[in-house]
Amino acid sequence: MSPVLEVRDLRVRFGSMAAVRGIDLAIERGQTHCLVGESGCGKSVSALAVMRLLPRGAKREAGAIRFAGEDIARLPERAMRRLRGDRMAMIFQEPMTSLNPAYTIGSQMTEVLRAHRGMGRAAAVERAEAMLTRVGVSAPGMRLGQYPHQLSGGLRQRVMIATALLCEPDLLVADEPTTALDVTVQVGILKLLADLKRDLGLAMLLITHDLGVVARIADVVSVMYAGEIVEHAPVGQLFAEPLHPYTRGLLRAIPVPGKVRRGEKLATIPGIVPRTEVGFRGCAFRDRCEFATQECAEPVAERVEGAHHWRCRLASGWLEAA
Amino acid sequence: MSAAIEANGVSAVFNQRAGTFGVRRRVVAVDDVSLTVPEGMALGIVGESGCGKSTFARLLLGLLAPSGGDVRVGGQVLQAMDRQARARLIQPVFQDPASSLNPRRRVGEIVALPLRAAGVARSERRERALSMLSRVGLTPEMATRYPGQLSGGQRQRVAIARALVLEPRILICDEPTSALDVSVQAQILNLLAELRASFNLTLVMISHNLAVVEHVADEIAIMYLGRVVERGAAESVFAAPHHPYTKALLASVLTPEPGLGLPDLPLGEAVPDPANIPAGCRFHPRCPVAIPRCATEAPARGDVECHLVQSVPT
Amino acid sequence: MRTVRRLPLVLGMVVVGFAVLVAIFGPALVAHDAFTQNLAHRFVPPEWLAGGSPAHPFGTDQLGRDYLARLVLGVRISLMIGLTAVVLSGLIGTTLGVLGGYFGGWVDAVVMFIVSCRLAIPIILVALTVVFLVGSSLTVVMLTIGLLLWERFAVVSRSATRQVASRDYVAAAWCAGCSRRWIVLGEILPNIVHHLIVVATVDMAIAILLAAALSFLGLGVPPPMPDLGLMIAEAKDYMFFKPWVIEIPGLALFALVLGINLLGDGLRDLLGGESGG
Numbered sequence: 001m002s003p004v005l006e007v008r009d010l011r012v013r014f015g016s017m018a019a020v021r022g023i024d025l026a027i028e029r030g031q032t033h034c035l036v037g038e039s040g041c042g043k044s045v046s047a048l049a050v051m052r053l054l055p056r057g058a059k060r061e062a063g064a065i066r067f068a069g070e071d072i073a074r075l076p077e078r079a080m081r082r083l084r085g086d087r088m089a090m091i092f093q094e095p096m097t098s099l100n101p102a103y104t105i106g107s108q109m110t111e112v113l114r115a116h117r118g119m120g121r122a123a124a125v126e127r128a129e130a131m132l133t134r135v136g137v138s139a140p141g142m143r144l145g146q147y148p149h150q151l152s153g154g155l156r157q158r159v160m161i162a163t164a165l166l167c168e169p170d171l172l173v174a175d176e177p178t179t180a181l182d183v184t185v186q187v188g189i190l191k192l193l194a195d196l197k198r199d200l201g202l203a204m205l206l207i208t209h210d211l212g213v214v215a216r217i218a219d220v221v222s223v224m225y226a227g228e229i230v231e232h233a234p235v236g237q238l239f240a241e242p243l244h245p246y247t248r249g250l251l252r253a254i255p256v257p258g259k260v261r262r263g264e265k266l267a268t269i270p271g272i273v274p275r276t277e278v279g280f281r282g283c284a285f286r287d288r289c290e291f292a293t294q295e296c297a298e299p300v301a302e303r304v305e306g307a308h309h310w311r312c313r314l315a316s317g318w319l320e321a322a
Numbered sequence: 323m324s325a326a327i328e329a330n331g332v333s334a335v336f337n338q339r340a341g342t343f344g345v346r347r348r349v350v351a352v353d354d355v356s357l358t359v360p361e362g363m364a365l366g367i368v369g370e371s372g373c374g375k376s377t378f379a380r381l382l383l384g385l386l387a388p389s390g391g392d393v394r395v396g397g398q399v400l401q402a403m404d405r406q407a408r409a410r411l412i413q414p415v416f417q418d419p420a421s422s423l424n425p426r427r428r429v430g431e432i433v434a435l436p437l438r439a440a441g442v443a444r445s446e447r448r449e450r451a452l453s454m455l456s457r458v459g460l461t462p463e464m465a466t467r468y469p470g471q472l473s474g475g476q477r478q479r480v481a482i483a484r485a486l487v488l489e490p491r492i493l494i495c496d497e498p499t500s501a502l503d504v505s506v507q508a509q510i511l512n513l514l515a516e517l518r519a520s521f522n523l524t525l526v527m528i529s530h531n532l533a534v535v536e537h538v539a540d541e542i543a544i545m546y547l548g549r550v551v552e553r554g555a556a557e558s559v560f561a562a563p564h565h566p567y568t569k570a571l572l573a574s575v576l577t578p579e580p581g582l583g584l585p586d587l588p589l590g591e592a593v594p595d596p597a598n599i600p601a602g603c604r605f606h607p608r609c610p611v612a613i614p615r616c617a618t619e620a621p622a623r624g625d626v627e628c629h630l631v632q633s634v635p636t
Numbered sequence: 637m638r639t640v641r642r643l644p645l646v647l648g649m650v651v652v653g654f655a656v657l658v659a660i661f662g663p664a665l666v667a668h669d670a671f672t673q674n675l676a677h678r679f680v681p682p683e684w685l686a687g688g689s690p691a692h693p694f695g696t697d698q699l700g701r702d703y704l705a706r707l708v709l710g711v712r713i714s715l716m717i718g719l720t721a722v723v724l725s726g727l728i729g730t731t732l733g734v735l736g737g738y739f740g741g742w743v744d745a746v747v748m749f750i751v752s753c754r755l756a757i758p759i760i761l762v763a764l765t766v767v768f769l770v771g772s773s774l775t776v777v778m779l780t781i782g783l784l785l786w787e788r789f790a791v792v793s794r795s796a797t798r799q800v801a802s803r804d805y806v807a808a809a810w811c812a813g814c815s816r817r818w819i820v821l822g823e824i825l826p827n828i829v830h831h832l833i834v835v836a837t838v839d840m841a842i843a844i845l846l847a848a849a850l851s852f853l854g855l856g857v858p859p860p861m862p863d864l865g866l867m868i869a870e871a872k873d874y875m876f877f878k879p880w881v882i883e884i885p886g887l888a889l890f891a892l893v894l895g896i897n898l899l900g901d902g903l904r905d906l907l908g909g910e911s912g913g
Contacts, residue, residue, distance in 0.1 A: 038503035038504065038505065038506075039474075039503055115546050117554065151372075152593040153605075154593070155593075182370035182371055182530065182591055183370065183530065183531075183532075183574040183575065183576075184370060184570055184571065184574045184587055186576075187573075187574045187576075187584055187585060187587050188576070188587065190584055191584045194584060197634045209503065209504065210576070211578040212576030212578050213574070213576055213578065214578070215577070215578040215579055215580040215582070216580070216582060216583060216584050217577050217584065218580075223477065235580045236580050236581060238580075239578060239579070240580075250505060251503060251508070251548070251578060253504050253505045253508035254504055254508075254533070254578060255511065255533045255534055255536065255537035256533060256578065257532065257533050257536045257575060257577065258562055258570075265512050265515070266508035266511055266512055266537070267508065268508045268512060269504060269505040269508075272473050274473070276331055288611070322384045349750065380807075383807075383811055383812060384811075385811065405810070405813045406813040408811070408813065409811060409812050409813030410813075412811070413811055413812075414807065414811050416807070416808065417804075418804065420807055421804045421805065422804035422805050422807075423805055424805040424809075424823055424826075424827070425827065426826040426827055427826075435808075435809060435812050435814065436812035436813060437814070438814075439809075439812050439813040439814040439818070440813060445646055481808070484812070485808075488812075496853040539667050591857075619705060
């Protein structure tokens with residue numbers, strides 16, 4: 001089966017700063033692909049590039065973006081607009097970025113259906129209500145008449161998800177959808193996303209910085225660092241045997257109740273993320289890596305072992321050797 | 323061990339008005355909370371947004387006068403002390419270092435500010451500020467930079483240096499790592515642990531992140547809608563939570579363990595609103611095990627405030 | 637791209653800078669005196685019109701005074717009025733606004749009440765009364781405008797102060813034991829000053845126009861002092877026969893006010909971007 005979304009060698013730059021430095025992604029139907037990394041690693045920019053929503057000043061340089069077999073990298077903006085909100089949809093950390101505070105929930109949701117599906121008013125309202133019910137919003141009829149500011153954070157997030165899914169898209173891009181929410185609400189939203197993915201056969205690209213979320217919801221994980229995917233593997237493999245020193249450092253830096261003894265020092269990654277100019281060579285992690293050698297200043301080839309890809313000079317089994 | 327800081331029946335009530343002609347709302351952010359932190363201990367306060375934990379932090383810092391009860395530091399009522407004396411005893415570290423550092427001042431001036439307020443001479447200020455910067459892992463060159471030129475982790479180090487430059491006894495940390503990346507969070511947590519030991523600090527750590535609190539705190543208080551619903555030694559609360567809310571909160575911690583999937587949280591959808599606190603047990607609309615009594619009768623005061631938990635062995 | 641966005645700022649700086657130079661050095665450089673009448677040489681047209689003479693590049697007015705000398709002095713007086721009015725109103729408005737914004741509660745209520753009262757006062761009528769009572773002079777004009785034009789400063793500094801006062805660094809300074817005075821002057825003021833600079837330019841343009849309007853009505857700078865407004869007023873009787881006598885001060889006033897406004901716009905974009913709005 002061909003993937004719903006396939007990205008090849010995507011590059012984005014802001015002026016002389018290379019924000020995304022050639023990433024590959026492939027997401028199949030019914031798969032949740034998590035793009036994980038720390039702030040500034042280029043994960044959100046990658047998502048926006050896929051949706052062709054890059055801000056002014058950002059320039060996509062190379063790369064193919066194939067959506068359902070069609071290259072959309074050079075699609076005219078009009079056609080792109082027809083695609084967005086219809087067959088590919090995006091949700092954000094802050095629902096108010098996509099909900100308009102001046103319109104009721106109902107008018108925003110029905111507008112989507114009328115624009116993309118040409119539905120009549122009554123049918124659109126009915127569909128919107130059904131969708132709100134599906135995402136677990138109680139009293140959907142009443143919610144349709146309310147304005148976004150009248151809803152709680154969790155409810156707003158559900159409304160945004162419902163709006164994104166109205167046209168039954170094939171691809172859902174979710175950028176930190178639960179970061180602003182309380183932990184108990186987060187679990188509910190993640191469960192909803194997982195259910196919807198399964199029931200609607202969505203391909204989901206989930207951007208997050210939270211490895212806990214990744215572990216519980218992802219099928220496949222790509223770890224980004226300084227604009228590159230440094231490691232890519234099925235979720236179980238990645239957490240059981242991280243092969244890139246950065247991934248390993250990241251996993252060890254999280255306090256896990258019951259795992260790290262209280263009062264014991266947490267592992268840290270020294271230093272800071274480098275600024276990668278266009279034309280940066282070699283491994284971007286080398287300045288912070290305890291295993292770095294002179295070799296790391298040269299371009300690093302990707303290693304592949306089964307479904308596990310990583311971009312490091314170290315072969316698998318290096319941990320035991322070290 | 324004597325109490326470093328204690329809250330005696332502290333409340334914070336606000337009268338909010340939505341717009342000029344809006345309806346008056348009486349918001350009870352903190353409702354009659356009593357807590358004691360012994361000298362040298364670390365208390366973790368955990369709760370979700372709107373539970374009153376940040377208001378409680380402001381009460382402990384004296385930034386807010388309590389509507390009822392009092393906060394005592396070393397036995398003295400905080401509000402009755404003059405601010406210079408308070409500053410020597412208790413200092414804050416806030417969540418977002420981008421907002422807690424004055425963008426128009428250099429790092430050196432920011433760290434030296436408490437000394438300046440205390441009337442320390444210029445040369446001594448400089449010396450102490452620089453030595454504090456090195457204690458938190460920053461180089462002396464950083465002193466001439468502006469906060470905007472630093473990374474998030476470096477800024478939080480600056481905020482910690484400012485808090486410790488007067489060598490206070492108590493540090494109130496309000497979500498000190500929530501705005502930081504994971505790897506930086508670990509650095510800051512390690513730094514806090516190290517400084518706590520060397521300065522013999524009493525720590526109050528407020529967070530929504532249970533894992534962070536678990537790593538740092540000796541004792542834990544769980545807040546819900548303005549009240550502490552469960553408190554106890556960190557180990558026992560994590561190992562054997564009693565209150566249904568604590569259980570739900572613990573269950574919702576997503577540890578990085580694939581294969582566990584997403585936990586089932588049988589919590590109701592009701593949104594906690596401090597302007598409209600439910601009668602009876604304030605948690606009952608969301609509680610999976612509520613009985614009729616919970617809707618009418620507030621549970622007895624204690625370490626665990628729940629009708630279904632009779633007595634907790636301490 | 638960037639230069640296009642900076643264009644208003646550059647243009648404003650050029651115009652205002654030129655006007656300031658003219659105001660400072662102009663009167664000393666112009667050969668003629670602005671007050672010397674020469675009734676034999678009335679309405680000499682400017683140099684570029686037929687009958688003009690290089691002796692009077694901008695011509696002469698109805699009393700034969702050199703128009704360039706009067707214009708240059710007029711720019712100086714208009715700028716002086718603008719500057720004094722802005723300094724005065726800035727002090728009053730910022731003090732009120734910062735107090736209201738920082739202390740809130742009843743202090744804020746009082747400040748807002750004073751602002752409302754001020755807004756209910758028509759400046760022209762007050763000026764009329766003042767001139768009637770004490771007579772008109774440059775000082776009276778500057779004081780009247782300065783004492784009446786502070787409401788924008790008050791409103792802007794109040795809301796900016798409220799915003800800044802809720803930042804954690806103000807809370808941290810409070811916890812550090814800093815005095816209220818320090819918090820206001822050392823923590824809040826430096827972080828709202830960029831808003832105030834923008835207000836200052838807007839108010840300066842308004843003050844200059846207001847002074848011109850007062851002069852035009854005969855309530856402002858008393859003749860023979862040349863203020864741009866007064867020059868326009870004196871020229872209005874002759875405008876159909878000698879249009880340049882009104883065109884020259886009119887254009888100068890227009891350019892000056894436009895320049896100040898462009899400068900303000902440019903500064904707002906420049907400073908606003910830095911602090912994120």
